[in-house]
Amino acid sequence: MDDGSSPPRPERSGTVAAASAEPSQKVSPRTALGACSLAWRAAPGTLAAYAVVTLATGALPVATAWLTKMLLDGLFDGARLSALTGVGAGIAVTGMLAALAPQLIEYLRGELERAVGLLAQDRLFTAVDGFVGLARFEDPAFLDRLRLAQQGGEAAPNQVVDGALGVVRALLTITGFVLSLFALSPVVVALVLASGIPTLLVELVLSRRRARMFWKIGPTERREMFYGDLLTSVEAAKEIRLFGIGAFLRGRMLADRRTANAAKRKLDRREIGAQAGLGLLAALVAGGGLLWAVTAAHAGAVSAGDLTMFVAAVAAVQGGLATLARDTARCHHALLLLDHYLEVTTAGPDLQVRARPRPLPPLRQGIELRDVWFRYSDQHPWILRGLDLRVPRGSALALVGLNGAGKSTLVKLLCRFYDPTRGRILWDGVDIRDVDAGELRRRIGAVFQDYMSYDMSASENIGLGDLDALHDRARIEAAAAEAGVHDTLAGLPHGYDTPLTRLFFMESDKQDPATGVVLSGGQWQRLAIARAFVRDRRELMILDEPSSGLDAAAEHEIHTCLARHRGGQTRLLISHRLGAVRDADTIVVLRDGKIVERGDHHALLAAAGEYARLFHLQASRYQADTPAS
Ligand SMILES: Nc1ncnc2c1ncn2[C@@H]1O[C@H](COP(=O)(O)OP(=O)(O)OP(=O)(O)O)[C@@H](O)[C@H]1O
Numbered sequence: 001m002d003d004g005s006s007p008p009r010p011e012r013s014g015t016v017a018a019a020s021a022e023p024s025q026k027v028s029p030r031t032a033l034g035a036c037s038l039a040w041r042a043a044p045g046t047l048a049a050y051a052v053v054t055l056a057t058g059a060l061p062v063a064t065a066w067l068t069k070m071l072l073d074g075l076f077d078g079a080r081l082s083a084l085t086g087v088g089a090g091i092a093v094t095g096m097l098a099a100l101a102p103q104l105i106e107y108l109r110g111e112l113e114r115a116v117g118l119l120a121q122d123r124l125f126t127a128v129d130g131f132v133g134l135a136r137f138e139d140p141a142f143l144d145r146l147r148l149a150q151q152g153g154e155a156a157p158n159q160v161v162d163g164a165l166g167v168v169r170a171l172l173t174i175t176g177f178v179l180s181l182f183a184l185s186p187v188v189v190a191l192v193l194a195s196g197i198p199t200l201l202v203e204l205v206l207s208r209r210r211a212r213m214f215w216k217i218g219p220t221e222r223r224e225m226f227y228g229d230l231l232t233s234v235e236a237a238k239e240i241r242l243f244g245i246g247a248f249l250r251g252r253m254l255a256d257r258r259t260a261n262a263a264k265r266k267l268d269r270r271e272i273g274a275q276a277g278l279g280l281l282a283a284l285v286a287g288g289g290l291l292w293a294v295t296a297a298h299a300g301a302v303s304a305g306d307l308t309m310f311v312a313a314v315a316a317v318q319g320g321l322a323t324l325a326r327d328t329a330r331c332h333h334a335l336l337l338l339d340h341y342l343e344v345t346t347a348g349p350d351l352q353v354r355a356r357p358r359p360l361p362p363l364r365q366g367i368e369l370r371d372v373w374f375r376y377s378d379q380h381p382w383i384l385r386g387l388d389l390r391v392p393r394g395s396a397l398a399l400v401g402l403n404g405a406g407k408s409t410l411v412k413l414l415c416r417f418y419d420p421t422r423g424r425i426l427w428d429g430v431d432i433r434d435v436d437a438g439e440l441r442r443r444i445g446a447v448f449q450d451y452m453s454y455d456m457s458a459s460e461n462i463g464l465g466d467l468d469a470l471h472d473r474a475r476i477e478a479a480a481a482e483a484g485v486h487d488t489l490a491g492l493p494h495g496y497d498t499p500l501t502r503l504f505f506m507e508s509d510k511q512d513p514a515t516g517v518v519l520s521g522g523q524w525q526r527l528a529i530a531r532a533f534v535r536d537r538r539e540l541m542i543l544d545e546p547s548s549g550l551d552a553a554a555e556h557e558i559h560t561c562l563a564r565h566r567g568g569q570t571r572l573l574i575s576h577r578l579g580a581v582r583d584a585d586t587i588v589v590l591r592d593g594k595i596v597e598r599g600d601h602h603a604l605l606a607a608a609g610e611y612a613r614l615f616h617l618q619a620s621r622y623q624a625d626t627p628a629s
Pocket residue numbers: 138376380383401402403404405406407408409410449
């Protein structure tokens with residue numbers, strides 16, 4: 001989208017396009033290798049044992065069938081009792097092995113699942129944590145892929161291993177019986193094998209359709225989840241009750257569930273129809289083969305042992321082919337899911353990252369924006385349009401402007417959550433695109449407009465601002481005191497160790513108020529400010545609406561405290577309460593992404609422009625009810 005005021009020169013887009021197209025339904029060898037390598041790295045010993053036991057179970061039915069044929073032929077041919085009991089013992093041993101194998105396989109599969117799940121989760125969340133910017137978290141297609149990657153990473157490697165082993169096991173069984181059948185009737189072998197091929201192809205097509213269907217209903221399921229979360233969230237509970245919109249939201253949630261169900265049902269019906277047809281075909285072939293075998297046995301062309309071998313072989317080959325088809329399809333489906341996982345874990349950085357980042361010097365001169373243009377994507381309008389701005393070290397810059405002017409967006413660019421679409425942001429002359437984003441962020445302290453409230457203890461809520469301070473109670477208390485929340489926290493049932501949530505309580509401490517307390521909005525905001533203050537050695541402090549939820553006395557305290565924080569610290573303040581930022585060294589008024597005024601409070605008042613208009617408007621509202629002295 002372009003609104004006619006685009007920058008004059010070609011863009012230097014900093015955001016690497018997120019992978020969001022509908023995934024191909026083809027499986028690459030890389031994915032199969034990825035699955036095996038994940039399983040191997042997670043638990044090599046378990047995987048090897050699992051493979052050996054599983055494959056051995058593929059040979060057991062063939063051995064049992066051969067031993068049974070030998071037993072029957074021996075009986076009819078008058079073999080010695082010792083030979084017959086030997087064969088009988090062999091059948092008993094294969095029977096015992098067949099009885100034990102499923103338990104062992106189940107245990108080994110569970111072990112493998114646990115180990116792979118752990119490794120896959122670690123890799124996935126390491127990759128997600130490694131995204132430097134925010135753009136991927138705002139891309140719905142990528143979020144869908146992330147959801148599938150979470151499912152895929154956990155289960156898919158095991159399903160692939162299971163499927164692959166199942167295929168090999170089925171092949172072993174099939175080969176054993178095919179060789180046995182071949183001696184009796186090559187024609188029947190050809191027929192039985194031919195009847196299995198459609199099953200294989202149909203299962204593969206169904207698997208592809210299933211994967212595509214899951215991808216298509218992704219947004220619907222995400223919306224359903226959103227409504228579900230909304231209906232159970234404490235934040236939404238007030239409005240839902242007051243506005244009486246619970247039934248409305250529930251209706252929408254169920255409508256989404258019905259849409260997803262309809263898509264699944266449609267596919268299930270197709271699958272069942274196809275599989276029923278294939279089952280009939282297999283039964284026809286087996287029936288025909290049996291007629292032939294009975295006729296041949298009646299004519300004395302085959303022995304009783306051959307007949308039992310024939311019956312067992314036809315059933316086993318058909319069963320083996322069905323298993324082969326099912327396991328191939330399962331493997332294929334799992335590989336498609338795993339593709340999402342591999343896409344996410346190998347996606348790489350979402351912003352351009354230098355192979356050799358430049359060191360970030362200590363801030364001595366200041367921060368400078370040079371002709372900065374920004375839009376969230378090519379489809380979005382321009383938010384910042386050619387900003388030129390200098391913030392000298394140690395100074396305080398206030399950004400003011402109406403809603404949507406682009407103030408918070410500018411903050412996000414300074415923290416390098418996005419790169420400017422055009423133009424540069426310089427830290428003492430060094431383009432922040434050329435330095436390591438982590439290094440840059442270690443120099444910044446911030447309170448965001450949409451700050452976080454962590455379901456953790458009070459001290460952890462502050463200590464997360466600087467992990468070095470997590471166990472440094474003196475620093476945490478000092479930050480809390482500066483943010484004016486020390487007395488509140490010290491007065492909690494377990495002081496700073498009180499959990500500020502009841503999410504994790506146990507049944508036994510349900511009645512104990514010390515297991516989690518609820519803070520007010522303003523108290524949470526002070527905690528967020530304390531979290532920023534604990535990073536007090538940071539060179540740039542950003543406060544995006546730090547006092548919007550505070551009472552007037554608290555706001556005054558916070559700003560006095562910020563004034564104390566001045567020593568060398570560069571500050572960027574955003575506030576709609578102009579009285580709170582009037583002492584800033586420079587005040588910049590943003591409108592539609594452009595700077596329309598700049599200067600200190602007195603200069604801007606004297607200029608009688610937008611700032612003066614807003615300031616007088618706010619002041620008059622305070623003064624209107626002040627009694628005349
Ligand atoms: N993640 C995003 N994706 C797309 N557009 C966005 C995103 N975040 C903000 N915007 C848009 O950018 C514009 C500027 O938003 P921004 O939050 O920077 O304004 P602001 O000046 O901080 O406003 P306020 O005073 O209301 O906080 C708005 O029109 C908003 O809709």
